[in-house]
Amino acid sequence: MAGRNEDTLDHLTLLGNQDTKYKYEYAPEVLEAIDNMHTRDYFVKFNNPEFTSLCPQTGQPDFATIYLSFIPDKKLVESKSLKLYFFSFRNHGDFHEDVVNIIMNDLIDLLDPRYIEVWGKFTPRGGLSIDPYTNYGKPGTKYEEMASYRMMNHDMNPETITNR
Secondary structure (H helix, E strand, O other), X not given: OOOOOHHHOOOOOOOOOOOOOOOOOOOHHHOOEEEOOOOOOOOEEEEEEEEEEEOOOOOOEEEXXXXXXXXXXXXXXXXXXXXXXXXXXXXXXXXXXXXXXXXXXXXXXXXXXXXXXXXXXXXOEOOEOOXXXXXXXXXXXXXXXXXXXXXXXXXXXXXXXXXX
16 A cells, blocks of 8 residues: 555545634534544554633633544544644633543544543643543443553653653
């Protein structure tokens, strides 16, 4: 297999589009998927150090680095659509714990991955940081066991200024 041909990409509406429209409200419909051409297990990782959302009560901005890792099955998320999806949270009000679960649920709906995890490392406000983590493994598979193991062993080392 040498690579992709145009026929496998003709359904994409955002990649290569010079007239990108940014959504300023939560917009899961911008997410696009492409076929995964590989049957082996491998991780795909995305890090978004510029994630922004709003506190649902005060309207104050919340800033985070969002870490997304998944083992694909038949689909991959197209990266420009993921960037625009993350941007769509800019004026969306939700608690940090809700944000990471919304992201994970939207990507499960789009990709049906073997395994996925989302970790939000939010910037402290008032001296307190909130760093929610969530994961999912496809039920009835080794990935379900993997999710359980990773959840039980997640972030075993306390935060310090040097590992934040």
